[in-house]
Amino acid sequence: DTGVSQNPRHKITKRGQNVTFRCDPISEHNRLYWYRQTLGQGPEFLTYFQNEAQLEKSRLLSDRFSAERPKGSFSTLEIQRTEQGDSAMYLCASSLVDSLGGYTFGSGTRLTVV
Amino acid sequence: KQEVTQIPAALSVPEGENLVLNCSFTDSAIYNLQWFRQDPGKGLTSLLLIQSSQREQTSGRLNASLDKSSGRSTLYIAASQPGDSATYLCAGRMDSSYKLIFGSGTRLLVRP
Numbered sequence: 001d002t003g004v005s006q007n008p009r010h011k012i013t014k015r016g017q018n019v020t021f022r023c024d025p026i027s028e029h030n031r032l033y034w035y036r037q038t039l040g041q042g043p044e045f046l047t048y049f050q051n052e053a054q055l056e057k058s059r060l061l062s063d064r065f066s067a068e069r070p071k072g073s074f075s076t077l078e079i080q081r082t083e084q085g086d087s088a089m090y091l092c093a094s095s096l097v098d099s100l101g102g103y104t105f106g107s108g109t110r111l112t113v114v
Numbered sequence: 115k116q117e118v119t120q121i122p123a124a125l126s127v128p129e130g131e132n133l134v135l136n137c138s139f140t141d142s143a144i145y146n147l148q149w150f151r152q153d154p155g156k157g158l159t160s161l162l163l164i165q166s167s168q169r170e171q172t173s174g175r176l177n178a179s180l181d182k183s184s185g186r187s188t189l190y191i192a193a194s195q196p197g198d199s200a201t202y203l204c205a206g207r208m209d210s211s212y213k214l215i216f217g218s219g220t221r222l223l224v225r226p
Binding site (some may be wrong): 006025031033035040041043044045048055056088089091093102103104105107108111 | 120144148155156157158159160163179203205211212213214215216217218219
């Protein structure tokens with residue numbers, strides 16, 4: 001297992017377009033998290049899944065954002081009708097249920113909305 | 115509401131110096147605390163994880179401590195090297211939640 005994988009690494013899109021990012025967690029990890037990081041700030045929590053169930057969503061996750069984790073494996077994060085304020089690094093992480101081993105983050109997807 | 119603060123925001127030191135990065139949190143009901151490293155434009159690399167029952171963790175030249183009663187954690191880097199230049203983030207997980215609360219990070223530059 002090579003860790004948490006995120007695709008694409010970079011995405012440039014025009015305002016108003018829809019974008020989708022994918023995250024493949026460490027295979028034995030049943031928790032998966034999405035975070036957003038803007039320049040000069042620490043990551044902020046967006047949502048998390050335990051297996052296929054989405055258990056918590058941040059108020060940051062407006063109705064233009066949707067996340068899924070079908071079959072409890074990979075996850076997708078979709079942003080509809082992108083706005084310039086959506087430009088950020090989107091980070092995915094995974095962990096075991098007890099989190100005793102901590103969180104493992106992917107390399108992130110850098111979104112630029114022009 | 116848990117808040118995590120990191121001081122200083124930026125630090126520049128000559129190679130070979132020992133240094134300390136600080137992290138403070140407002141809620142002592144912390145489950146664990148994790149230190150990460152982030153290179154420019156990259157994701158987060160986990161450095162050290164301290165459970166609430168532990169006082170410190172060590173990995174190579176890195177040592178992290180946790181004092182729940184004072185709401186503080188420190189990351190000690192011994193004999194700093196230019197390759198240590200990066201942003202260091204601390205993040206706390208609370209007893210009542212599964213999400214990490216991050217500080218804004220300390221940008222470290224180690225000058226050759």
